[in-house]
Amino acid sequence: MAHSLSGRLLLLTILYVLISGALIFLPAMGIAERDILENHILSAELTILPFTTPGQSWPEALRQELLTHANADEVLLRRPYQRDYFQVGALHSKIDRTIDITKAPLWAYTANALECLLRGGGRTLHVIAPTNIKDAQSISIILSESHIRAELITSARRVVWAAAFISCLTGLLVYLSLYYVVVAPVRRFTKAMAYFHANPEDASRILAPSTRADEIGLAERELSAMQKDLYGFLRQKERLAALGTAVSRIQHDLRNILANAQLASDRLTASADPEVKRLAPRLITAIDRAIQLATSTLKYGKAEDHPPVLSLFCLCALMDEIAATMEGRHGYSFANRIAPGTMAKADRDQLYRIILNLLRNACEAAGETGNVEVRASNLESVLAIDIADSGPGIAASLREKLFQPFVTSGRPGGSGLGLSIARDLARAHGGDVVLLASGPQGTVFRVTLPA
Known part of the structure; x- marks a missing residue:
């Protein structure tokens, strides 16, 4: 129990109760002793008081009977011209402690009361206080x-x-x-975390946050958002695994189909048609590249790029x-502004894939007139x-x-893998692919490679 939040809270509450009780008890004892002495x-x-009037005499028996109510063994009344002793x-032949009520602070009463309770009541006290008796200075x-101790014990019990x-x-x-306010919501919070951790692929286990506006409410909303993101990542992982499985199944058949297409394209080189001779090298290069991609399973789900x-x-x-492979697909206007002497040091096939993915996206965004x-x-x-674009x-x-x-941006036919593949290939070179700018005037992507 001491290791749980509620157990620690209970222990701290008990500790604070004891401290608050002590803070109440100590000054209360000082006040009790002061009141007892004043009484x-x-x-x-x-x-x-009856014996302080000049000229009056009282029978000795009556005098002794009245004095028994003084709650003291000796009484001394100090006047300017005399002292009355009763x-x-x-x-008592010895005075152990003198207490002046007019000067003693509360902490002194508290200390005296504790000492009286702890060390017993065998001492003799001399208490001095002002008096309301006429012509008297003090009593x-x-x-x-x-x-005093007996009355303090009674007061202590009540306190x-x-x-x-x-x-x-x-x-x-x-x-x-x-x-x-705190422990129960935190316990619900931790139970929700453990419940989701047991099966994070179950969307029904995502925490439904409360409408609290405090820090706990904020933590619940952040946890719920994090669980939703994690659930989305796991769903994405499943899709990637399914994609990899599908690609691995069709890889062999696709490679055979492309091999047959390669044999057919080789025969096109023997054609006498000038247009066929012009396009045949492009077709052969494209088929060779497709065979290489299929052979190494170069798709995102299960790709292992060299x-x-x-x-x-x-x-x-x-x-x-790359631009030649895009001819005839869209009515856009294409401009290659790269200087003829510009050289690049990279994996040519991989850079081809990077730019092809970006260029295809740009062409689709530009449309027919862009x-x-x-x-x-x-x-x-x-x-x-x-x-x-x-x-x-x-x-x-x-x-x-x-x-x-x-x-994806919502265009039909897109798989949403092109930019991810392009960035991974660029980062493998020590570079990157970033979105440089995007707005109503168009979009600019930048590929960076070490020079």
Whole structure:
């Protein structure tokens, strides 16, 4: 129990109850001793008052009977011209402590009361106080501490019971308040975490946050959002696994189909038609590349791309080759602004895939009447390749997760893998693919490669 939040809260509540009880008990004892001494002074004052009137005599028996109510053994009344002494009980030869009520602070009364309770009441006290008796300056009483101790014990019992009741009631209210305001929501919070952890692929286990506006409510909402994100990632993982399984199943058949297409394309080179001779090399190159991709299963779900094999080649020529494969697909206007002498050091096939993915997206965004432009520049030790289109831009809600798998802009036919594949291939080179700008005037993606 001591290791749980509620158990610790209970222990702390008990500790604070004891501390609050002590804070109530200590000053209460000091006040009790002061009141007890003042009551003794008042009793003595009232007892000797009849005997302070000049010219009156009282029978000795009546005098002794009245003095027994003084609650003191000796009483001394100090006047300017004389001192009146009244002996009620035993005569004390030694004074152990003198207490001046007019000067003693509360902490002194508290210390005296504790000492009296703990060390017994065998001492003799001399108590001095002001008096209301006419023509008298002060009144003093001498008494045994045992009388004070007996009354202090009675007062202490009442104070302990009262302090215990108040402290326990306060502690109970504090405990219940903290339990229902803090502990219970935190316990629900932790149970929800453990429940979701047992099967994070079950959407019904996602925490339904409360409408609380405090920190716990904020934590519930953040946990719920995190669980939803994790659930989405796991669903995405399932899709990737399913995609990898599907690709692995069709890989062998696809490779055989492409091999047959390769044999047929080789025969096209023997054709006398000039247009066939012009297009045949492109067709053969495209089929060879497709066979290579199918052989190594170069799809996102189960792709194992080989490390980049770097070579130095003309970037402008590569761009013309990629643009040629896009001819006739859209009515856009394409401009290759890369200088003819621009060289790139990269894996040519992988850079081909990177730019092809970006260029295909740009062409689809530009539409039938749009413009697509490709530029390249050297920025310090980085080669930057910009692919720009004049399309409507990318929605702000998609920009943060644009490079995640299966995230598409809503155009039909898109798999949502092109940008993810492009970025992974660029990062394998030590570069990156980033969204440079996007708005109503168009979108610009930048590929960076080490120069």
